[in-house]
Amino acid sequence: MDSQKNLIVRGLSVEIRRGDRLVRPVADVTLELGRGETLGIVGETGSGKSMTGLAIMGMLPAGGRVTGGSIELGGRDLLAMDPRRYRGGEIAMIFQDSLTSLNPTKKIVEQVAEPVRLHRGESRRAARERAREMLARVGVQRDDYPHQLSGGQRQRVMIAMALVCEPEVVIADEPTTALDVTVQAEILDLLDELRAQRGMSMILITHDMGVIAQRADRVGVMYAGRVAESAPTAEIFERTRHRYTRALLSSIPTLGQDKDKELFSIPGAPPDLARPEPGCPFAPRCDAASDKCREELPPFNGTHACWHPVDGPVTSAGRGRFTLSEPGGTLLRVVDLVREHPAGRRTVKAVSGISFEVAAGETFGLVGESGCGKSSLGRLLVGLDRPDSGEVVIGGEKVTRPRPAVQMMFQDCSAALDPRMRIERILREPLAIHGIGDRQERVRRLLDDVGLPESVLDRYPYELSGGQRQRVGLARALALDPQVLVADEPVSALDVSIRSQVLNLMRRVQAERGLSGVVISHDLAVVRYLADRVGVMYLGKLVETGTTDEVFGAAAHPYTAGLLAAVPEGERTGTPVRGEPPSPVDPPSGCRFRTRCALATEECARTEPPMTPIDGTHRVACHYPLREGRNG
Amino acid sequence: MAKYVLHRLAVSALVMLGISAVVYFMLHLVSESPGRIVLGQRVSPEAVAAFNHQHGFDRPVVVQYLDYLKQLLHGDLGRSYKLNENVSTLIAQNAGRSAMLSLAGLVLALAIAVPLGILQAVRRNGLLDRAATAVSYMLYATPSFLLGLVLIAVFSQQAGLFPAEASQSHSPWAVFTDPRGMTLPVITLAAGSVAVFAQHQRSSALDQLGQDYIRVARAKGLRERQILTRHLLRNACMPLITLVGTLVPTVLAGNVIVESLFNYPGLGLLFLNSLQREDYPLLLAYTLMGGFLTVAGNFLADVMVAAADRRIEVGK
Numbered sequence: 001m002d003s004q005k006n007l008i009v010r011g012l013s014v015e016i017r018r019g020d021r022l023v024r025p026v027a028d029v030t031l032e033l034g035r036g037e038t039l040g041i042v043g044e045t046g047s048g049k050s051m052t053g054l055a056i057m058g059m060l061p062a063g064g065r066v067t068g069g070s071i072e073l074g075g076r077d078l079l080a081m082d083p084r085r086y087r088g089g090e091i092a093m094i095f096q097d098s099l100t101s102l103n104p105t106k107k108i109v110e111q112v113a114e115p116v117r118l119h120r121g122e123s124r125r126a127a128r129e130r131a132r133e134m135l136a137r138v139g140v141q142r143d144d145y146p147h148q149l150s151g152g153q154r155q156r157v158m159i160a161m162a163l164v165c166e167p168e169v170v171i172a173d174e175p176t177t178a179l180d181v182t183v184q185a186e187i188l189d190l191l192d193e194l195r196a197q198r199g200m201s202m203i204l205i206t207h208d209m210g211v212i213a214q215r216a217d218r219v220g221v222m223y224a225g226r227v228a229e230s231a232p233t234a235e236i237f238e239r240t241r242h243r244y245t246r247a248l249l250s251s252i253p254t255l256g257q258d259k260d261k262e263l264f265s266i267p268g269a270p271p272d273l274a275r276p277e278p279g280c281p282f283a284p285r286c287d288a289a290s291d292k293c294r295e296e297l298p299p300f301n302g303t304h305a306c307w308h309p310v311d312g313p314v315t316s317a318g319r320g321r322f323t324l325s326e327p328g329g330t331l332l333r334v335v336d337l338v339r340e341h342p343a344g345r346r347t348v349k350a351v352s353g354i355s356f357e358v359a360a361g362e363t364f365g366l367v368g369e370s371g372c373g374k375s376s377l378g379r380l381l382v383g384l385d386r387p388d389s390g391e392v393v394i395g396g397e398k399v400t401r402p403r404p405a406v407q408m409m410f411q412d413c414s415a416a417l418d419p420r421m422r423i424e425r426i427l428r429e430p431l432a433i434h435g436i437g438d439r440q441e442r443v444r445r446l447l448d449d450v451g452l453p454e455s456v457l458d459r460y461p462y463e464l465s466g467g468q469r470q471r472v473g474l475a476r477a478l479a480l481d482p483q484v485l486v487a488d489e490p491v492s493a494l495d496v497s498i499r500s501q502v503l504n505l506m507r508r509v510q511a512e513r514g515l516s517g518v519v520i521s522h523d524l525a526v527v528r529y530l531a532d533r534v535g536v537m538y539l540g541k542l543v544e545t546g547t548t549d550e551v552f553g554a555a556a557h558p559y560t561a562g563l564l565a566a567v568p569e570g571e572r573t574g575t576p577v578r579g580e581p582p583s584p585v586d587p588p589s590g591c592r593f594r595t596r597c598a599l600a601t602e603e604c605a606r607t608e609p610p611m612t613p614i615d616g617t618h619r620v621a622c623h624y625p626l627r628e629g630r631n632g
Numbered sequence: 633m634a635k636y637v638l639h640r641l642a643v644s645a646l647v648m649l650g651i652s653a654v655v656y657f658m659l660h661l662v663s664e665s666p667g668r669i670v671l672g673q674r675v676s677p678e679a680v681a682a683f684n685h686q687h688g689f690d691r692p693v694v695v696q697y698l699d700y701l702k703q704l705l706h707g708d709l710g711r712s713y714k715l716n717e718n719v720s721t722l723i724a725q726n727a728g729r730s731a732m733l734s735l736a737g738l739v740l741a742l743a744i745a746v747p748l749g750i751l752q753a754v755r756r757n758g759l760l761d762r763a764a765t766a767v768s769y770m771l772y773a774t775p776s777f778l779l780g781l782v783l784i785a786v787f788s789q790q791a792g793l794f795p796a797e798a799s800q801s802h803s804p805w806a807v808f809t810d811p812r813g814m815t816l817p818v819i820t821l822a823a824g825s826v827a828v829f830a831q832h833q834r835s836s837a838l839d840q841l842g843q844d845y846i847r848v849a850r851a852k853g854l855r856e857r858q859i860l861t862r863h864l865l866r867n868a869c870m871p872l873i874t875l876v877g878t879l880v881p882t883v884l885a886g887n888v889i890v891e892s893l894f895n896y897p898g899l900g901l902l903f904l905n906s907l908q909r910e911d912y913p914l915l916l917a918y919t920l921m922g923g924f925l926t927v928a929g930n931f932l933a934d935v936m937v938a939a940a941d942r943r944i945e946v947g948k
Contacts, residue, residue, distance in 0.1 A: 059850055088853030095851070101844040105866050105941055114862075115852040161852070 040216030058083025210568035224281035328360035365531030546618035730898035737821030749833025877933025
């Protein structure tokens with residue numbers, strides 16, 4: 001039986017000592033990987049999924065060591081070997097793309113050739129030849145410095161680098177997390193194809209359940225360093241056993257869910273691994289936890305580790321419902337906004353003539369790939385940047401500088417909050433700037449609104465968890481009682497279980513205060529959940545607007561349809577958009593999307609399609625919309 | 633790349649012009665009447681005026697400055713009345729030796745600091761790192777004249793290993809023909825820079841060690857030493873190139889102390905002597921050279937970084 005298994009991890013435990021702090025990021029983990037199989041490992045930050053991968057590679061961080069268990073590859077005990085002998089040759093690892101994942105001062109062929117010379121002992125020339133072949137195989141036929149490549153291309157180079165020695169096992173750690181959905185689909189296709197061709201086995205580590213559902217044969221769900229549940233992929237979704245898995249699956253916003261209902265959310269935060277408690281690590285957040293759960297650690301029985309397993313598909317949703325208020329008159333008006341940033345002698349055309357309106361109490365969503373100008377637009381809305389032409393009008397007044405009426409909630413609150421200020425000062429600062437009295441009382445109320453205890457007032461931002469920081473970011477934005485809240489990727493940096501808490505909070509606060517909102521995100525499901533109406537942006541222009549149901553339910557622009565098809569969720573329908581957008585320095589003539597559009601004709605290159613109404617509020621800028629208007 | 637170099641060159645020329653103007657007018661404020669300095673206090677005012685008129689020092693300062701600029705463009709740095717010699721000849725005689733001393737000091741400092749800084753980063757907070765940091769700060773805090781005196785007292789006067797005075801020959805080759813005489817000056821000169829370079833190299837290497845490409849290199853199966861030489865070294869040296877460029881003129885200034893301490897006939901000693909002699913044409917030329925080296929050092933550093941790191945927007 002074991003001959004079918006390529007990689008076997010049994011009872012793996014890891015500890016990391018840093019000074020006096022001892023953390024056990026991996027505890028008693030058992031995994032089996034068959035030949036040619038893809039094993040998905042899913043979990044949140046700190047669940048131990050990446051550390052498990054690093055332990056297999058023999059690449060634990062400083063102070064880390066394996067304290068128990070075994071790792072076998074094809075019958076050999078890897079823990080007894082020098083990791084350099086198999087690392088990069090027999091087992092390779094693909095990391096999340098970042099700007100620094102490739103050496104900035106070496107050309108890519110050289111970097112891909114390096115493992116060939118190392119593990120195969122080939123000459124420099126032969127290795128370079130092999131590297132060129134491999135790069136061509138992943139679709140990068142050039143030899144440039146890493147900064148000249150796009151994010152998707154860099155990730156292809158990373159894949160080439162990992163697979164160039166034809167490893168038996170490849171560990172892909174969040175290989176597509178930093179990429180747009182469109183590029184993500186391509187990269188995952190490429191990985192699948194190469195894996196099948198070479199009969200490799202793959203461990204796919206990710207936080208994204210959608211990716212797992214589409215790509216993995218088997219899944220291991222990790223929580224607090226332990227495997228909570230492990231089963232074939234279909235069973236995880238259809239016959240969920242562990243209560244954590246069920247809670248996790250329930251709290252993910254999907255494109256198909258009822259948006260009037262509150263998202264299911266797991267209360268609290270994952271445990272501190274430096275202070276392990278007895279019992280099931282999920283017990284403090286579990287709604288079915290009994291005394292037994294709190295006292296005795298449930299053993300892993302091959303499929304799950306839970307005293308009170310469930311049996312059946314995920315059905316639960318949040319309990320609360322949102323009462324949708326009728327939107328009032330127009331509050332925010334954006335008229336023909338243009339903003340171009342100089343870059344050397346060229347100009348980046350970030351925003352090229354955008355107009356839309358947001359009514360009082362309404363939320364407008366902006367979606368699009370990275371680089372489409374949605375964040376530049378966000379900065380213009382709150383007056384952090386000035387447009388070259390056009391205007392932003394709120395309640396009849398032109399926005400030319402930051403003002404209390406429009407406030408912004410930033411993506412990464414660990415960067416947006418001054419690290420040397422306590423939370424109390426952070427929240428009082430906007431009040432002080434605008435000379436608003438009774439600050440103490442207002443700060444208390446703000447904390448109450450965003451569900452934070454008063455004890456956080458004395459803390460610094462780094463002492464808070466990601467979810468708490470995002471709540472502080474929301475509170476800071478609400479401090480001046482704005483009429484419009486602009487949220488730029490409000491939950492992108494958060495884990496799934498925390499994400500739904502913050503999303504629910506945003507919906508609730510908005511409803512209570514009658515706030516208008518502009519939500520900017522690359523995550524279609526998040527926008528669909530938060531927004532009433534939505535605008536799809538492509539290279540600085542809006543290509544489709546309408547209510548969320550109109551746009552997501554009956555997309556009229558080929559780009560919108562392609563974006564929706566690229567979202568890894570359930571069965572794949574339609575054709576996802578391919579490739580990456582052209583540079584905003586030199587956008588294509590006519591319709592900017594034509595270079596990636598299957599329906600494009602010469603007409604699209606000649607004239608720019610105007611925004612045309614299709615049905616009700618649904619408007620699209622396309623010569624060949626996928627849906628015709630009722631009146632022809 | 634050629635465009636970038638030309639652009640930087642044009643900017644450098646403008647900066648040089650500015651420096652020369654400021655230095656010229658400032659020295660003019662200090663010594664309005666060169667005749668008095670050249671001829672001494674006992675000569676009649678008429679004789680001084682006659683001297684100034686003969687040499688054109690009674691003309692408006694702007695005219696004098698433009699005249700001086702014209703001379704400069706022809707490679708004429710003026711004439712030292714005190715030494716009765718062309719300034720350019722004096723500088724040419726001494727520059728080679730000063731350059732040899734600076735270069736030897738710089739090479740020694742880099743040869744120690746680059747590997748040391750990287751080693752400190754790799755073994756951060758270990759015994760070696762802490763010890764090296766402590767020694768670095770001590771050296772950095774010690775003025776070079778004190779260090780030089782201590783070295784002379786210990787190695788020259790007590791142990792008698794090295795001479796206390798460098799070779800007096802005007803040939804730059806003396807550096808090679810007299811290694812023993814050069815040892816103490818070079819060490820004194822290098823000591824201060826080692827400390828600065830090593831600390832910079834350490835923090836830059838620490839920065840780079842945290843980058844993802846180091847982890848990727850490890851995942852390829854490279855040995856730690858290969859990771860350091862093939863991937864870390866070049867990236868970690870970038871900030872040092874800039875630093876060395878900006879330090880070129882400082883090394884020249886450091887020479888003043890070291891050269892006078894070891895009685896080493898170079899530019900520094902020449903400068904010190906002309907300061908005492910109020911030899912303004914020489915002081916002017918020396919200060920201008922300092923400015924020139926500053927500009928040239930920065931220019932070279934920028935071009936080298938641009939050549940080594942292709943991410944620098946060269947067209948800009």
